[in-house]
Amino acid sequence: MSFRHTVKIIGLGALALTLSVEWLDWLLRRLRSRHGHRSPLKEVLFFPTALTCVEHFFKPDTTFASPCPCPLPHGLETSLTGLLRHLLSASVSLDLCIFAFSSQDLSRAVLLLQSRGVAVRVVTDKDYMRISGSQIGTLRNAGICVRHEMGSVYMHHKFAVIDGRRLITGSLNWTLAAIQSNKENILVTEEPDLVLPFTREFQLLWDSNDPARHFPRASPPSGTLAHLRESTPPV
Numbered sequence: 001m002s003f004r005h006t007v008k009i010i011g012l013g014a015l016a017l018t019l020s021v022e023w024l025d026w027l028l029r030r031l032r033s034r035h036g037h038r039s040p041l042k043e044v045l046f047f048p049t050a051l052t053c054v055e056h057f058f059k060p061d062t063t064f065a066s067p068c069p070c071p072l073p074h075g076l077e078t079s080l081t082g083l084l085r086h087l088l089s090a091s092v093s094l095d096l097c098i099f100a101f102s103s104q105d106l107s108r109a110v111l112l113l114q115s116r117g118v119a120v121r122v123v124t125d126k127d128y129m130r131i132s133g134s135q136i137g138t139l140r141n142a143g144i145c146v147r148h149e150m151g152s153v154y155m156h157h158k159f160a161v162i163d164g165r166r167l168i169t170g171s172l173n174w175t176l177a178a179i180q181s182n183k184e185n186i187l188v189t190e191e192p193d194l195v196l197p198f199t200r201e202f203q204l205l206w207d208s209n210d211p212a213r214h215f216p217r218a219s220p221p222s223g224t225l226a227h228l229r230e231s232t233p234p235v
């Protein structure tokens with residue numbers, strides 16, 4: 001057998017193997033979709049995003065007959081509307097770990113979830129929660145449980161877990177500058193292997209920043225609203 005003939009046979013063998021693997025992959029995906037196994041949600045959103053009206057998220061009764069009077073463009077899909085849609089899909093819980101939070105649109109969304117009975121927990125940074133325009137005080141005043149990093153390092157995470165199964169994570173701080181000016185990204189997924197480490201990390205941060213652990217004598221009696229609001233004053 002000539003060298004050229006041998007190379008040809010090896011090449012054809014490799015091609016056949018590649019096609020077999022791809023065919024097997026296609027077959028498995030088809031079988032999974034037939035049996036109702038959809039692949040988990042995976043979405044990437046980039047910022048900055050165009051400034052558009054988002055009132056329809058908060059006033060769903062806005063119609064063609066009574067349109068929103070604001071001068072912003074309406075009916076456009078942007079990365080912010082995508083983020084709001086994912087956020088407002090929460091029906092049971094929202095665990096939010098955020099370094100800087102000054103976006104009023106996102107704050108309104110969190111308050112709306114709270115008003116719907118969604119259990120909201122927030123972990124944030126103790127310095128950045130006090131900056132001008134921070135929404136953390138507004139959330140606390142609404143009765144939302146907020147804890148801040150007790151250590152000397154920044155609590156620099158930016159992630160949210162919705163209903164324990166949908167993860168939003170990336171570089172985006174929840175600030176107007178990040179949404180409208182910065183180059184930022186977020187990834188949204190329901191891939192369990194990615195969501196689970198974040199739910200564990202949130203619980204770890206929540207427990208380790210419990211004021212009762214750090215200031216046991218300052219803790220008010222359990223069962224009171226003050227107890228739920230934690231011991232640090234609103235900012």
Ligand SMILES: [Zn+2]
Nearest residue numbers: 053055068070
């Ligand atoms: Zn409008």
